[in-house]
Amino acid sequence: MILKSRKVTLLFCFFVLPLFLLVCSTSLSHATNVVHLASKHKFSPDQSKVAGVTGTNGVSVVNIGSADDFKRKPQEEQRVNQVSATGLGKKISARSAFVLDSRTGRTIYEQMPDLPGQPASTIKVLTGLIAMEGLRDNDRVYASRYAANMPRSKVYLKRGASYRVNDLVNAVLMASANDASVALAEKIAGSEKAFAKLMTKKAEALGARHTVCKSANGLTRRGQQTTARDLAVIFNQAMENAEFAERMKLTKTKASAGWHLRTHNKALWNVDGALGGKTGYTRAARQTYVGKFKRGSRELVVSIMGSETMWSDIKALVEYGFSQPGKGEAVTVAENEVTGDDSIPSLSRKSKIPQMAELIVLAEQKKKTKI
Numbered sequence: 001m002i003l004k005s006r007k008v009t010l011l012f013c014f015f016v017l018p019l020f021l022l023v024c025s026t027s028l029s030h031a032t033n034v035v036h037l038a039s040k041h042k043f044s045p046d047q048s049k050v051a052g053v054t055g056t057n058g059v060s061v062v063n064i065g066s067a068d069d070f071k072r073k074p075q076e077e078q079r080v081n082q083v084s085a086t087g088l089g090k091k092i093s094a095r096s097a098f099v100l101d102s103r104t105g106r107t108i109y110e111q112m113p114d115l116p117g118q119p120a121s122t123i124k125v126l127t128g129l130i131a132m133e134g135l136r137d138n139d140r141v142y143a144s145r146y147a148a149n150m151p152r153s154k155v156y157l158k159r160g161a162s163y164r165v166n167d168l169v170n171a172v173l174m175a176s177a178n179d180a181s182v183a184l185a186e187k188i189a190g191s192e193k194a195f196a197k198l199m200t201k202k203a204e205a206l207g208a209r210h211t212v213c214k215s216a217n218g219l220t221r222r223g224q225q226t227t228a229r230d231l232a233v234i235f236n237q238a239m240e241n242a243e244f245a246e247r248m249k250l251t252k253t254k255a256s257a258g259w260h261l262r263t264h265n266k267a268l269w270n271v272d273g274a275l276g277g278k279t280g281y282t283r284a285a286r287q288t289y290v291g292k293f294k295r296g297s298r299e300l301v302v303s304i305m306g307s308e309t310m311w312s313d314i315k316a317l318v319e320y321g322f323s324q325p326g327k328g329e330a331v332t333v334a335e336n337e338v339t340g341d342d343s344i345p346s347l348s349r350k351s352k353i354p355q356m357a358e359l360i361v362l363a364e365q366k367k368k369t370k371i
Helices: 002-032 067-071 073-091 120-134 165-173 178-189 192-205 228-238 242-248 310-323 356-370
Strands: 051-054 060-063 096-101 107-111 140-142 162-164 252-254 260-262 274-282 286-295 298-307
Touching (some): 073 310, 107 228, 107 310, 120 192, 120 242, 120 274, 140 165, 178 192, 228 298, 286 310, 298 310
Antiparallel strands (some): 096 107, 096 298
């Protein structure tokens, strides 16, 4: 009996007990050992961003997340950008808005950019540009009764009096003078109506496809229209003209006629990086604006139409534009198809602006055709 008990004890000590200890040791090692992960994938998580969590028994457990967590990040960043743009749309009061990368032609932000509307005085960009290209600074312009009777804003031209082109152009671009706009239009094309047709052709030549001008100063006319996109395209091209750009950055000047002109563009001293811009307002158009801004090596053109809070809208759009990555391919504007003498080809940045003589000849040809 004693012999059998000893055999059972020996069996337990040499076989059962070692087996039990082995099982316990294996389980314990799985629960407490630190696991080192090695990966041949090109992407390895940044260790500074890996969360370290203390587990049981003081062992540091590494939480690297799942593969889905890493794949989801680009989508999350894109969603953040979409939310920012959506938030901007709610923040501004403008009916339509457009932000253009001046160097690449890339659209940075758009809100109903092709919605047509009355341009108000922003269209004077075309009036001033055409006058600079077609007339000399010292040329004299006589004010007609029609020009002198234009409503405000104005510099109060006197019927029959003559004025230097240089003074009138500054009055148009800085003080938004309606009378000076019409005086220049009559000098160049003979009538405001004929000049408005030249403005439409000029807009088309600069790449604006939906702009129709019916006045030299932007006062409300039936059938007259532009879009936020067109305004940005026109102004971006106009600012390639060095003389135009120099005039647009002036805050004040004194004309030889004795006028003290001050720009309406408050962005020049209120918005960082402002290079120039043109404001506008009529009851039909509400507040309109187009301007160019530069910070570092980046340049943006911002345009709005139908705004009730113009200056806060501009600031919001400028800040948003510069906060976005400056990458992307340039948007190429297709050239017009030449269908006859009435067509003017679209211009690239390096192309020369059509000479004013060509536009005037075009206007005369149309007059003879009607007769």
